[in-house]
Amino acid sequence: MRAMLFLVGFLSLPVWSITTQFTAEELALLTKRYQQYSPNISSSEVKQKLLEEQFLLAQANQYQPQLVVRLSDVGFSTDYHAKRYLIDLLINEITISEPTLSAKVIKTYNSLWLKNMLGTYPNTGELQTATRDKLKALNIKLGSFNFNFDEFYHSLSMQSRFKLHQGDHNYLLAEMKNWLRYQYLLTQKTALAKQGYQLDHLTDIATATIVSPSMRSYFGISDMMHSQSALLQELEQTLSESQLNQFYITHKEQFRYSSEVFATGAIFVDKQSADDFYQLVQKIGFANALKKMNYQDIFAQYHNRLTRNHSRTNWLIQSAFNLAANSLSTVIRSPDGQWVLIETGEKKQDYYSFDSETVRYLAKKSLAKQQALARYQQAKQQWLKAL
Numbered sequence: 537m538r539a540m541l542f543l544v545g546f547l548s549l550p551v552w553s554i555t556t557q558f559t560a561e562e563l564a565l566l567t568k569r570y571q572q573y574s575p576n577i578s579s580s581e582v583k584q585k586l587l588e589e590q591f592l593l594a595q596a597n598q599y600q601p602q603l604v605v606r607l608s609d610v611g612f613s614t615d616y617h618a619k620r621y622l623i624d625l626l627i628n629e630i631t632i633s634e635p636t637l638s639a640k641v642i643k644t645y646n647s648l649w650l651k652n653m654l655g656t657y658p659n660t661g662e663l664q665t666a667t668r669d670k671l672k673a674l675n676i677k678l679g680s681f682n683f684n685f686d687e688f689y690h691s692l693s694m695q696s697r698f699k700l701h702q703g704d705h706n707y708l709l710a711e712m713k714n715w716l717r718y719q720y721l722l723t724q725k726t727a728l729a730k731q732g733y734q735l736d737h738l739t740d741i742a743t744a745t746i747v748s749p750s751m752r753s754y755f756g757i758s759d760m761m762h763s764q765s766a767l768l769q770e771l772e773q774t775l776s777e778s779q780l781n782q783f784y785i786t787h788k789e790q791f792r793y794s795s796e797v798f799a800t801g802a803i804f805v806d807k808q809s810a811d812d813f814y815q816l817v818q819k820i821g822f823a824n825a826l827k828k829m830n831y832q833d834i835f836a837q838y839h840n841r842l843t844r845n846h847s848r849t850n851w852l853i854q855s856a857f858n859l860a861a862n863s864l865s866t867v868i869r870s871p872d873g874q875w876v877l878i879e880t881g882e883k884k885q886d887y888y889s890f891d892s893e894t895v896r897y898l899a900k901k902s903l904a905k906q907q908a909l910a911r912y913q914q915a916k917q918q919w920l921k922a923l
Contacts, residue, residue: 554590554597555740556923558583561732566741569625589744591919592751600754603747609661610694614746619718621742622735629731630724635716637709641678647703653685657701661694678712681719688715756908771904783899784890791888791895797842798881799856801834802826803874810867810875817864822879834876856880 558566566586567579596603606613623632653674655667663671671686688711689697699707725735752758756765784791800822804810816825826833835856838846846853851871859865861883868876888894 554594554744555737556587556590558586558737558741559732559734562734562737562741565625565629565733586741586744587920587923588916589748590740591916592748593740593744594919595755596747596751600747600751603750604743607747607750612693612696613691614743616691617746618739618742620714621745622738623714623717623721625738625742626721626728626733629733630721630728632717632724633720635713635720637678637712641676641712642709645676645705645708647705650700650705650708651703654701657698661697676712678716678719681716683712683715755912756905757912765908767908768901768904771907772900775900775903779903780896780899781890783903784895787899787902788887790898792885793844793888794857794883795844795886796884797856797859797861798840798883799835799842799853799859799878800826800840801852801856801876801878802831803834803852803870803876805874807867807869807875810877814864814867814877817877817879822864840881852876852878 563579563583563586567577567582570577570582570585593604604614607617626632653667653670654663658664668686671689672684674685676683676685689700692700692711696707696711722735728735749758753765754767756768756771802810802813804813813825813829813831816829820828825831833840834852835842838853842853842856844857855865855868855876856878859878859880861880863880865876865878868878870876890896
């Protein structure tokens with residue numbers, strides 16, 4: 537019931553540390569960015585998109601706070617992604633010094649040092665306490681900045697951390713330079729403000745952009761690979777037989793399927809024979825070609841009227857159903873290394889029954905998503921009105 541309780545609660549939310557007012561310069565900058573992918577998007581549409589993402593960030597802070605820290609256990613931290621987003625966003629707006637590493641840093645923090653410091657990558661992904669304590673105490677001097685190795689290490693993805701354990705010196709240096717780029721960006725906070733860019737605003741925008749897809753999935757209004765919304769699952773359980781039946785009646789055309797197909801076919805031991813027969817069929821027709829070559833019609837035992845019951849265990853019949861009505865296949869390779877040619881005639885259409893698993897599954901998924909979207913839009917609009 538946790539997700540269902542959420543639906544009640546998120547209509548009156550506390551104000552989180554988010555950005556709901558954007559300067560004209562910030563809006564222009566983000567509009568330019570979005571127009572790289574959607575040339576016709578307007579600044580007004582961008583503003584609405586930014587506000588919606590801030591709404592999602594507020595929901596993440598309250599209901600999925602782990603996402604504000606990290607989207608997944610094996611990925612980079614959300615903060616890591618946000619910093620990269622900001623550098624990419626502002627690279628052409630202000631001078632960000634190109635990082636340089638001293639010869640001492642390059643020489644000292646080499647492959648051997650990495651292996652000795654980190655040891656073998658742990659099976660659990662978690663460092664031993666003694667190793668973790670060493671990293672926490674390790675502040676590497678990069679110019680005028682102190683680079684804390686523990687914070688850096690734990691901002692990385694599992695794959696990146698594994699590289700460090702393997703002694704990937706070049707990866708470490710590249711990430712040190714990325715870290716320095718962001719530090720240089722922080723030194724330009726005042727200069728950015730003079731141009732109309734509040735770094736705190738842009739950080740909120742970056743963070744919201746990163747967590748929004750996961751939050752949309754959490755609310756059940758969009759799909760993400762390897763992710764299933766608990767909200768949708770609970771909404772599915774609340775649907776009545778009457779609602780499912782009405783959905784079936786309203787959307788019955790979605791549940792049409794080919795129940796029978798008229799088909800003829802021939803099977804060959806080698807591809808050349810199949811190709812020759814294909815050429816002959818195009819000249820004199822399938823039936824005449826079978827008769828002339830004295831080949832057996834492989835579907836004659838079914839009186840050439842194939843049903844879905846037949847297709848469940850017979851790949852030849854499945855192939856016939858996969859073809860369009862009144863069509864001739866190309867030469868098909870069979871699972872046992874033979875070659876097949878199939879011609880279809882008419883197809884009979886039928887409807888899945890209301891009690892079928894197909895209907896009930898699709899009806900539940902569709903209705904639950906409709907309800908989730910309606911509730912989401914209601915909550916978002918109330919949140920926007922309260923700004």
